[in-house]
Amino acid sequence: MADNLPAPARAADRPLLPAEFDDQLRARLAALDAASDKHARDLRPGNTVRSYASDWKTWTAFCQQLQIPLTAATRGTLCAFVDYLWTRERRAATTIDRKLAGVSVTLRRDYGIALNKEDTKSARELLKDYQRRAAEAEEPARGRGKAPAMRVEVLRQIVAKCSDDIFGVRDRAMLLLGFALAARRAELAGLRLRNVIRDADGHGLLVHVTVSKTSPRTVPVPYGQDPATCPVRAWETWVEKAQLADPDRHAFRAIHASGSVQPKGITPQRVGDIITAAGARARIPVLFTGHSVRSGMATEARRAGKDRKAIAKVTGHKPNSAVLDGYMQIVDQWGEQDNALVGLL
Template sequence: MDDNLPAHLEAAERPLLPAEFDDHLRARLAALDAASDEHARDLRPDNTVRSYASDWKTWTTFCEQLQIPVTAATRGTLRAFVDYLWTREGRAYTTIDRKLAGVSVTLRRDYGVVLNKEDTKSARELLKDYRRRAAEAEEPARGRGKAPAMRVGALREIVAKCSDDVFGLRDRAMLLLGFSIAARRAELAGLRLRNIVEDPDGNGLLVHVMVSKTDPRTVPVPFGQDPATCPVRAWQAWAEEAQIADPDRHAFRAIHASGAVQPKGITPQRVGDIITAAGARARIPALFTGHSVRSGMATEARRAGKDRKAIAQVTGHKPNSKVLDGYMQIVDRWDGDDNALIGIGL
């Protein structure tokens, strides 16, 4: 009898241990693993899948140049990968960090190779050293940097410049609803009609964000105080004009140049392009991106004194999220409780 099992379990009664599985059972379990992996891939957002594919392509190119197999992800090769991306390709810090994560996921998922945590840690430490040295040398920042937050004042100017035709109704609804649910590009593109329902008591909308990098969330969106910036009224106007009826169709659709609303939805990239173009049309100096409505909502809510837990419920962040901290710091750095220079007598 196995010493690790309770004494009352005789050999005939106890469950089989993994080492005792026969070939038939191992094959069944392997098939279940494969089916589970395929199901998980089917549920993964398209933009995440594309990112992983791009990261893996970069890794395979690197491995070909070093003439090593793609599974040779050791401490040395991971550090060399960081050096390759930083020195030879001039990639941004965040891009390299993401590619390390993408390579790790693909190796684990497709090859059963689990990277040593200390090895990946050493690669990221090297990346931090490169960033520190670049800052000390006053090198220009790499990449686009963080998306500028679309504050309420800018949002008001932008939606005022949206036309009253079908294009303007869609763009206005997308901007205001995207701001209200702190949406990522893919989240707006992924919304179906069934995900946006009117509150039974007439308080506004219940928006079920199902396509997300994190867990799905439901955001209660109330009527706005100003009809011009009310997300509920903007959505209702667009839905009526677009004649959206099928609950499984996309909430935001492509529009033909003639003004005819198409049955197909729009891509996350197109969502970002619409937001950027709307900002440019209103002549806002900041170059807004698809992420700007998300960061704008978190920034404005914090400035209005909303609790970070309430903000996290809208954004989908964990209350202790470091990313959410970044939004909070935009406001908190001028708060008397968080700025050590305020109120000390200067």
């Protein structure tokens, strides 16, 4: 019976262990890693790349002052980095948190160093302590704060003030489609004509948001009840007036002072400027930013009773996202189920 047992596996029959890789195989694997890193960088939105570069520049200046290597990201140096940004540079808490994330990404990507989670947790706990002390001392808030949400009633006023020339047609389409997509500045700037498709059954548009801070998403945009604020009609008018045809070119373009539509797209910064200017043109006493259409859509959808999962599909958030919670709280704080005081007094 023992004669029927399979023979023990020979060393040549099993997969090689990493320690057994030869130099040629290691070189091939390193080339694959490099290609993967390049592919990820190429797909990463431009504003994210710029943010990481800015974060690393700040980290470099900090390390030079302490005369420590750039790779010395220990618990002590990360906490000292937070102190440096809060005390010396007086940065906003959101900026400091983002810079910690940016340094972490660059160390992992360029140096193969993964930060210890407990170390980064300690740095962020220190940041929370600074925030708490600042609040207790009633210090002025740092940074710009959250972008004001563009409510639907205000959006109506803003698009009504957009002119009927080519500039106004573009701005109206950008505002309404941006609201419908809960779009970030970079997402609107990154849209290509091929990303916006008419639904085959005539329900509206299918918009593939491929340039995103998080993950790409497809948003079904239906026709609006009011033609004046319908994102589908506004988009179709823009395409017709601008004579957009090349699917590989940008959906929203620069326009010459003469009114001629240019082949090049507009930058994320320009998207924000257009949204801010549109609000000012309508004499709205709020300084809207590029993020206002995004926060406005999430807030207004919640006010209308839409399910948070449905909202998350449009915004691209995870259903349990803390950022999405921030939008929800604006509305839910007055709801009977979420406010323990409702009906008590």
